[in-house]
Amino acid sequence: MDFNEPAGTNPADRGTVLGKSTPRIDGPLKTSGHAPYAYERHDVAEDQLAGYPVFSAIARGRITRIDSAAAEAAPGVVAVIRSTDMDVLGKHGMNVVPHFGGDEIRHYHQAVALVVAESFEAARAASGLVRVAYDAEGHADYDLSTHRDTAMARKAEPDQDVGDFAAAFAEAPVTLDETYTTPCQTHAMMEPHASIAQWDEEGRLTVWSSTQMVNWLVEGLCSAFDLDPDQVRVDSPFIGGGFGSKLFMRADSVLAALGARATGRPVKVALPRPAIANNTTHRARTIQRIRIGADRDGRITAIAHDGLSHTQPGGDGENSTAQTPFFYAGANRLITPRLVDLHLPEAHAMRAPGEASGLMALEIAMDEMAEKLGMDPVEFRILNDTQVDPGQPDRPFSDRNFVTCLRQGADRFGWADRNTTPGGRREGMWLIGHGMAGAYRGALTMNSGALVRLRPDGTAVVETDMTDIGTGSYTIIAQTAAEMLGLGVDQVEVRLGDSRYPVSSGSGGQFGAPSSTAGVYAACVKLREEIARRLGNVDAGSLDFADGRVTASGRSTSLAEIAADGEITAEDKVAFGEFQDDVLMATFAAHFVELAVHAGTGETRVRRMLAVCDAGRILNPLSARSQVIGGMVMGLGAALMEELAIDTGRGFFANHDLAGYEVPVHADIASQEVVFLDTLDPASTPLKAKGVGELGLCGIAAAVANAHYNATGLRIRDYPLTLDKVLEELPAI
């Protein structure tokens, strides 16, 4: 199905199942421990061996020797695979650094060997016997802030230079010029990267893995092992979180496949938790200079955002300026994303890449600017709303209701009742603060396919290589098929994550939910057409599907009757047309936060959070809310605690486990409220839906930071807002 114009009224609009809060259909499996994650597939292959990797102890240089004799002689060891035994293996197009092969070390904890043994214990013990000698490049400087002079333009995004920023900024009566920093962050999904690999006699490779994009992993494995796509099968039905970390091939699948090839037996490999932060990808640190000029009424006349981040050579780092060309009005604009090459581990996408860190800075800047103008920060944002691309005014937003988010949020939160004097409200030892921020995240769509089977018993099966990384794909796909075929959700079986199924959008960039359900919609339309044909070539548009029956010109037939002679299948994919480039598609939210800062210790406790979200049709309000509160939790972490600490001399992340890298726990999260505006975006998909998986994370950290300022009167522009940054300046107890 070509989606070449905004959607009109269609069967998905009925809303009998879609749009209704629906408990996850995979919930009983997950809560009882019966959902099979990658490392747990004892059933899929007999005689599995365990692999345990050896990781580089330097950030940059060459391996001069790998002595594996002791490891090979250790009890239980079957094979040791050394990087120096082979040429560099091919990588996926999205990967920046190869995973294995050759003698070059490009980052700390790069995999250099794999020990394969009869047991995990034996492999792990023997991995400690592998001796690796390096020729390390000498002391380098891994501090982004000292490399401003070598910064380059990003190849992925051009600069935005509209009007005359310098002149407008110079003329503006009210201006802001501040620099903000965000640290490196790690995804820290709970399930480590893991794969089981097996080769058959014909040289075909099967990998049971944990991946967000099944087809990208197929492509990656083809490149690494010189295979054709029909020689590779990937299966990933359950994924214990990804957040971008499992978007494309990682070392676990490559190492498992190498181990299996060397031993002739299935091999499973999980990346040990302490290796994940340095071996895999991370969100890059950013240094962001923001300048805003406005007239005395608060209208922005000039805005500049310079965003610096680091990358391995050839990568894209973190584009913290991503939202700034589009979020607020202003005739004169200068947006300059910049990159520095550093041999830190590979910087790549983490949940809401770009906007998450960009809004951490921009939304503090907006708060500071409102204060300079003597305006309410909500009103300042409303005044500078735009319904068109500010740099290209003939390009409108497809559907933008940011102002409604702001107004509803302020109302519900009781924003008007807050104390507006920073540091001016105290309850005992606690300084109380309120803050807000706006959220913007692009609404991407990706072509997506699915196959639908109508079974002789009148129930349906959907197959697609789409993944459910906690996002709720199983359930919204079942809802979509149920809506289209007039079935109950419990009459639809959903099969995901297998490369033998049609290629889908996969999960990433919050495009998964809208795109994959559009693909299922397309396949269901095709099935409806086939049913119309079987009912005597009636007009498919006139069919009414309800309660397991289809009605055509007054005659009602059960779906079981229609499929009585054998299963009916229909496959299709949605292909999104170029008309989507003529509009700006995005999602919006307004965040409101109340917190308390301890006057003696500087400890910050967030007391309540509210997000009002605008993201088109919400397919399953129950799981969509979970996505948003989950994003808010991650954003609270970004605001208050999360930071990969860089050893700036040796080039690695020092706090590379879940003890050193702190993420929010139960005790950090109090009340959370989420409101979805009742909006539809016909330009986005046939279901008029947009994603929410990343929206909740966008902006929330700045809302926390702004509330912290309101509580303490101390403006911190360097995340995270740890207590050491305020302790000295807190008021006398």
Add this chain to the structure above:
Amino acid sequence: MTTDMTDQRSAPGADPGDRAAQMRSTVRFTVNGEMREIEIDNRTTLLDALREHLRLTGTKKGCDHGQCGACTVIVNGRRVNSCLTLAVMQDGHEIETIEGIGAPDALDPMQAAFVEHDGYQCGYCTPGQICSARAVLDEIAAGIPSHVTGDLSARIEITEDEIRERMSGNICRCGAYANMMTAILQVSRGAP
């Protein structure tokens, strides 16, 4: 428990360190009400004994270092991080895992409440959260105080603060904490 120091795979003349590494034991314990006997490498954690030997993979490995709580199981009525204890230390013990708490078609009230309130997303921390949540209610009922308990001589009330504090050894990176709270409170009230 029996320990055999002369594993057949030990190379003759191997140094004592090697031999020690190859010590194997037979352990007997009860898992979900069933007596199990396994012969394992002494280095095997309870977590890996469950996941790899008994193929009870409902218990998850998030870190293997006692940092995440995904591996929480109940041993002799108390919750433990099963990655931090060796299987050979469990001889004669009673172990309950998520599989013993309920099945997909026969969920325990806590499991059902997690489904009803969407107290999870990816599901990987979930078995550990559910084991902990049930244990937390038991610990409060048993009068075991926590860091946030006020009056140590009074009966401990089930409050959101008590639950949050006691659940904080179980990380959920998907951030489903608020929904878990709703589920746990519902179960604590004995509501269906």
